[in-house]
Amino acid sequence: MSVIVRCVLMLSMLTLAWANHVFITNHLEGKEDLHIHCKSKDDDLGPHVLHINQSFRITFRPNFVTGGTLFFCSFQWGNGHLFHFDVYDQDKNDKECLFECKWYVHKDGPCRNEGDSSVRKCYPWK
Ligand SMILES: *[C@@H]1O[C@H](CO)[C@@H](O)[C@H](O)[C@H]1NC(C)=O
Numbered sequence: 084m085s086v087i088v089r090c091v092l093m094l095s096m097l098t099l100a101w102a103n104h105v106f107i108t109n110h111l112e113g114k115e116d117l118h119i120h121c122k123s124k125d126d127d128l129g130p131h132v133l134h135i136n137q138s139f140r141i142t143f144r145p146n147f148v149t150g151g152t153l154f155f156c157s158f159q160w161g162n163g164h165l166f167h168f169d170v171y172d173q174d175k176n177d178k179e180c181l182f183e184c185k186w187y188v189h190k191d192g193p194c195r196n197e198g199d200s201s202v203r204k205c206y207p208w209k
Contacts, residue, residue, distance in 0.1 A: 098144075098147055101144055101145070101147075102142050102143070102144060103142070103143055103144065103145055103171065103180070103181075103182060103183065103184075104140055104141065104142050104182070104183040104184070105140070105141040105143075105154060105170050105171050105180070105183065105184045105185075105186070106138050106139070106140050106141075106183065106184065106185045106186065107119060107121075107133070107138060107139045107140075107141075107156065107170060107186045107188060107193075108133070108136065108137070108138040108139075108185065108186065108187050108188065109133040109134065109135050109136060109137055109138075109188055110135075110136070110187040110188055110189055110194075111135065111160055111188065111189065111190060112189065112190055113160075113161075113190075114135040115135075115160040115161055116132050116133065116134055116135075116160065117132070117133040117158060117159075117160050117188055118130060118131075118132055118133075118158070118159045118160065119131050119132075119133060119139060119156050119157065119158055119159075119188075120156060120157045121139075121141060121154055121155065121156035121157075121170065122154070122155060122156075123143070123152065123153060123154045123155075124151070124153065126143075128141065141154055141170070141171070143171075145173045146173070150173055150174055151173060151174060152171065152172075152173040153169060153171065153172050153173065153174075154169070154170050154171040155167060155168070155169045155170070156168055156170050158188060158208075160190075166192075166208040166209075167208060167209040168186075168192070168193050168206070168208060168209050169209065170184065170186055170193070171184060179195065179197050179198075189205065191205065191207070191208075192205055192206050192207045192208050193205070193206055194206070
């Protein structure tokens, strides 16, 4: 096999084996059940209920050809308001989410650990 063929084969195997993971964990201060519903352009992952400290995992392959892979979720607890957040946006080139992202959902918005020093960073709802 030529070097080029081998490279192409390896690249396609890598691309096929690539899986991103996004974890969403209920860290609500009042220990309420967290109702989440995540979707992408093509997939509706359906409604899920997370008890305190429980996680939901989204596994997917980003679209390396066209880009634009986006997962957005709604969040609700108690009888409250519906909040929204984009848990993965390929076009943001977010290196924290290159392989996996772990979001911890608080009432003021989702947080995650960023960088080598694992600084906890929180984001406002959309
Ligand atoms: C949830 O996890 C945190 C940290 O891991 C722990 O301190 C807390 O006790 C847990 N809460 C419940 C209700 O299990």
